[in-house]
Amino acid sequence: MWGWFSTNGTWVLIVSAIVLALSLFSRGQVHKIFENLAGKKPHKAVHRGVTIGLWTIGGLALLAMALSITAILSTEGAPIVSKEAVQQWLLDHGSRILAILAFGIALWFFLKVFLPPLIGRTLVKTKGESKEGVKKRRDTLLAVFMSTGKVIIVIIIVFMLLSELDIPIAPALAGFGIAGVAVGFGAQYLIRDLIAGVFILLENQYRVGDVARVADISGVVEEINLRKTVLRDLDGIVHHVPNGEIKVASNFSRHFARVNLNISVSYGTDLDHAIAVINRVCQEMSEEKDWRDIIIGTLSVLRVDNLGDSGIDIKIVGDVKPLQQWAVMGELRKRIKKTFDEVGIEIPWPHIKLYFGQVQNEYQMCKVCSHPNPPGSKFCSNCGASLNLASDTKSR
Secondary structure, three states: OHHHHHHHHHHHHHHHHHHHHHHHHOHHHHHHHHHHHHOOOOOHHHHHHHHHHHHHHHHHHHHHHHHHHHHHHHHOOOOOOOHHHHHHHHHHHHHHHHHHHHHHHHHHHHHHHHHHHHHHHHOOOOOOOOHHHHHHHHHHHHHHHHHHHHHHHHHHHHHHHHHHOOOOOHHHHHHHHHHHHHHHHHHHHHHHHHHHHHHHHHOOOOOOOOEEEEOOEEEEEEEEOOOEEEEEOOOOOEEEEEHHHOOOEEEOOOOOEEEEEEEEEOOOOOHHHHHHHHHHHHHHHHHOHHHHOOEEEEEEEEEEEEEOOOOEEEEEEEEEOOOOHHHHHHHHHHHHHHHHHHHOOOOOOOOOOOOOOOOOOEEEEOOOOOOEEOOOOOEOOOOOOEOOOOOOEEEO
16 A cells, blocks of 8 residues: 555645545535536535535545655655554554544534524523514524534544644643733723623523614624624615624514604694594504504504694504514505595695795785785785785785
8 A cells, every 4th residue: 555655646646636626615516516416405414415525535635645745755765754654653543533523523413403402492481572582592592502612612623633643732721821811901802792792692682683773783683693793784784793882782673563653644634533544544454464463453543742843743653573663664654645645634744935036025915814925916825815906915
């Protein structure tokens, strides 16, 4: 075997390098080939098996490259490792290294298989929490625990490999300790972010998929980890907010959402009639098939909320399922506008009257509303009453 490597070491090195490159950079193309052959997206287990197979091929190619380099140097008269030494090292350490790598892979699969149901069983459902809310919390905690577990497994495997290769770990740990003290003063913000992230997860302030406002930024929560929160706003902009910067977190989708909508009517409108029409529209919408599973209870008028400059505001409130308040308010506005048009209720808008300079200084005063009108007007521009030019002309 060693003689074969000594004879063909150069070609083995070239072929191994090509195989290593293909195994590392062609995973996506291999997955696409499987998708084309199957005619649909393969199961996750197939993707996982393809990935493991490619990494195994890459590892074997890397080992072949190392053996080829050793054989080439040996044939050129500068032996660095003898055949007996390689065999002895493989016998002493090779099996243990493979066992350590297999142990790391087993830990990772154990984490992926048993952690999701474990979180699902131990997760306590708070009062008023919906199934969607529980699922969001479970997915958020699972993502955080999986990423943290991956880091821990990699650290454990690296230290076990260093110990197996007779590389002293104690000096490395001591060096990390000294470096930790040196950078500790500059890592205050990082520690603050990590502590804040722990409390965000423990207190279930918001989850992945929620709409929230954190650090004065509103958007859909796309990712939460111990260091930062990632939000995507309505414009599609992604915001990375350090957890330590979050002073107030507002969750728009916890347990339920609320419709809080003001509808304006003109001052000449019969308020009792307008309120009855609005309540009828809300009742019809709440009973429809497409909306009754979204609206909790029934939407209704709460009160006359404000006497504004242009009209009277009527407030509508009602509870809906999380994240559905905007869809419900949009549909309700459309239905109320159509109904108001049918029954003749006016939705007011601001009125602005502009008067330009006139050659004459005489204005016509309306007897009905005492509104000044430009000279030559036949009807009042404010109330529409007829003007008597002989008796209503007054000097300004």
